[in-house]
């Protein structure tokens with residue numbers, strides 16, 4: 001029998017009920033009001049672990065902005081080098097959108113010129129413009145910061161004149177290359193100084209804090225940092241109950257408490273666990289006994305999917321590092337504890353640490369302590385049979 005399931009586990013899957021993000025949404029609405037009044041506003045970055053709901057939140061914020069006729073584009077940064085071509089395409093799309101407005105006609109040509117210089121110089125594979133050799137020489141630039149700043153200020157000016165604010169949504173910002181991030185911050189800063197209505201709403205893993213701070217001192221003033229974490233018990237309860245409400249199904253208090261205790265309020269885990277329970281249980285009241293029956297399936301699904309794909313991206317040395325981390329007993333842990341468990345010097349394992357941070361598996365918490373970017377990853381490692389690293 002086909003049974004539609006109202007839970008939506010999976011990266012970027014919009015839940016039927018977005019729990020507990022009301023105040024974040026409200027705060028961003030204030031910024032939208034500013035930008036719609038042609039006032040430059042701060043940008044926002046949402047930072048948190050995998051599966052806490054950054055992507056779905058920024059997608060919701062984009063929907064809200066679109067309704068207010070803010071020009072929006074979504075960019076997902078990937079490890080391969082494509083940020084420049086994406087930002088160029090988004091800027092071009094903006095120009096297309098306002099191209100019929102007489103009052104910005106001359107600004108559009110200027111903006112296209114700036115985008116050409118960006119693409120020709122920093123996105124050599126991009127086939128957006130076909131240019132003669134002579135033109136190529138004319139547009140060739142060596143300075144990414146300057147070129148991207150030209151793009152932002154020219155589209156910013158166009159946005160200002162057209163009274164059509166721009167908001168770019170950038171997901172997985174931690175994958176941006178250092179020079180790209182530096183250029184983006186500088187470009188945004190300049191268009192902000194000039195009073196143009198351009199903003200960015202970004203999302204990324206915790207190491208983004210440091211990346212932004214390392215890049216430019218003024219990034220702290222340019223961005224509002226918002227930490228996104230797991231749901232409080234009240235919020236988690238809504239995430240559990242609301243999706244089945246329309247189907248006239250409910251959970252007992254005890255069942256809800258149990259799900260919250262097991263998932264620790266992590267949004268992805270709630271969706272995953274409730275999906276499994278809902279699939280298997282008939283009847284209109286889900287009980288604690290029902291929940292108990294499917295705990296094993298829940299861990300199984302996480303172990304063979306969510307956790308495993310991340311684990312398998314690691315080399316043997318990286319896996320040993322991970323086991324040594326878990327063997328510290330408590331997380332976050334220090335690099336010297338890990339080195340001790342691996343029977344190595346700290347200096348000998350610092351490249352592995354850097355690789356794992358780059359892959360987005362671990363992140364520096366504070367004072368050199370490390371933790372996993374995926375919640376409950378240590379539990380998964382403990383469940384693995386081959387618990388050895390010596």
Ligand SMILES: Nc1ncnc2c1ncn2[C@@H]1O[C@H](COP(=O)(O)OP(=O)(O)O)[C@@H](O)[C@H]1O
Pocket residue numbers: 008009010011012013014015017018019020021048049050051052053054055056057239267268269271
């Ligand atoms: N506020 C929320 N309420 C209910 N479910 C949520 C919420 N935020 C995220 N989810 C669910 O959690 C999962 C992960 O969301 P996602 O946005 O991909 O996380 P992230 O981008 O932080 O890794 C998805 O299945 C989504 O439906």
Ligand SMILES: [Mg+2]
Pocket residue numbers: 011012054055056171
């Ligand atoms: Mg995401």
